[in-house]
Amino acid sequence: MATTATPHHGTAGTHAGATGLTLFAAVMLFVAGILDLFRGIMAIANDDVFVTTPNYVFKFDLTSWGWIQLILGVVALLVSFGLFAVATWARVVAVGIAALLIVANFLSIPYYPVWSLTLIALYAFVIWALCVVKRD
Numbered sequence: 001m002a003t004t005a006t007p008h009h010g011t012a013g014t015h016a017g018a019t020g021l022t023l024f025a026a027v028m029l030f031v032a033g034i035l036d037l038f039r040g041i042m043a044i045a046n047d048d049v050f051v052t053t054p055n056y057v058f059k060f061d062l063t064s065w066g067w068i069q070l071i072l073g074v075v076a077l078l079v080s081f082g083l084f085a086v087a088t089w090a091r092v093v094a095v096g097i098a099a100l101l102i103v104a105n106f107l108s109i110p111y112y113p114v115w116s117l118t119l120i121a122l123y124a125f126v127i128w129a130l131c132v133v134k135r136d
Contacts, residue, residue, distance in 0.1 A: 021129040022133050023084075025129035033079075034073065034077065035115075036073030037077065039115070042066070043063065043069060044063055062111065065111065072100060080094070091130050095127050098123040098127045101119070102123045105119045105120045
């Protein structure tokens with residue numbers, strides 16, 4: 001008597017990929033959080049590092065931008081530790097904080113354009129990686 005087995009494509013690979021995506025999102029959030037933290041410190045300590053634009057619609061004092069980046073960077077770091085611990089709350093908060101950081105980096109494009117666009121891409125990947133993974 002012959003037995004036929006139905007192959008289950010993608011079940012094991014999906015779980016392995018999901019773990020990898022979550023881990024990679026945690027690492028990217030951690031690295032980007034550190035970079036935002038350092039950028040905030042730079043803006044608070046030394047305004048001359050950034051380019052000032054005279055006619056920008058969303059004009060803030062560079063020290064204000066520094067504090068915003070510093071606080072959001074610290075929150076991103078804390079949330080990344082929750083992602084490393086595989087906490088469900090951390091996945092939800094990580095998507096929210098990454099979205100806030102995308103907006104903050106979008107608003108700071110005139111001050112530091114290349115770095116802002118790089119961080120926007122990193123945070124967009126974090127959101128994608130955390131939303132694509134199925135919850136265990």
